Amino acid sequence: MEKRRRRIITVTxxxxxxxxxxxxxxxAYMLSSMNERTFILDADLALGNxxxxxxxxxxxxxKDLINGGRRIEEIVMEGPCGIKIIPATSGVCEFAxxxxxxxxxxxxxxxxxPEYDFLIVDTSAGISSNVISFNAMSEDIFVVVTPDPSSITDxxxxxxxxxxxxxxKDFNIVVNMVKDEEEALEIFKKLINVSDRFLDVYLSYFGCIxxxxxxxxxxxRQRLWVEHFPETVATKALSQICSRLVS
Structure with missing residues (x-):
């Protein structure tokens, strides 16, 4: 049997x-429901959620892994649909x-x-050394942006x-909290315009929510919207992103 390839992606x-x-x-829930063995690493190490x-x-x-001598398998939690979660700390400033x-x-x-298909790394926001290191180790980088002008600039x-x-050089853009895809493409175009002028990078529009x-x-309610609202527009939009990711 062919061994499935591990894929590490960061979402920043x-x-x-x-x-x-x-x-x-x-x-992660969607991937797991498609029989993709999925881990989440909460890489907002000081303010994980x-x-x-x-x-x-x-x-x-x-903290128990890095300073307490625990093995990673001891801190992994199992979530719904078999998702494996590696939790961060909360309020431990030295882990920033x-x-x-x-x-x-x-x-x-x-x-x-252990064997997995996807390791999704949820970084903290911004440009800390942690964020840089986690993005450096990943295969694919996804940048989440919203219509907020400061989000586009940042x-x-x-x-x-x-x-x-x-x-x-390659960055995947996901536009969140938009009215429709037309607005998402306008935001993506703004990013493209400024990056083409000043950077040597390739931005790929990966979808919107x-x-x-x-x-x-x-x-x-501390629930997953794709599970509890499967017919909602956001769930259908994320499903398209998920399908593109595994294809």
């Missing part, structure tokens, strides 16, 4: 509040920027994970820094 953003963690959680998205309370977290030794411990532990800044620090009241309802 220039600013907080763009729905990145919500997209990661629901995308992936466990909250699933309504789960971790027994151990990243890991030392080189701490990064080595974490990255070596990730190498020891997304460009993230792409600029990642190109400079990691040498990466429309504004949907069901998303906020699900988040407040």
């Amino acid at each position: 953003s220039g600013k907080g509040g763009v729905g990145k963690s919500s997209i990661v959680s629901n995308l 992936i466990d909250i998205m699933f309504g789960m309370i971790p027994k151990y977290n990243m 920027n890991l030392s080189a030794e701490e990064k080595n411990i974490l990255f070596a532990s990730l190498q020891a994970l 997304s460009y800044a993230v792409i600029k820094v990642l190109e400079k620090k990691t040498g990466r 429309p504004l949907d009241v069901n998303i906020n309802q699900a988040i407040k």
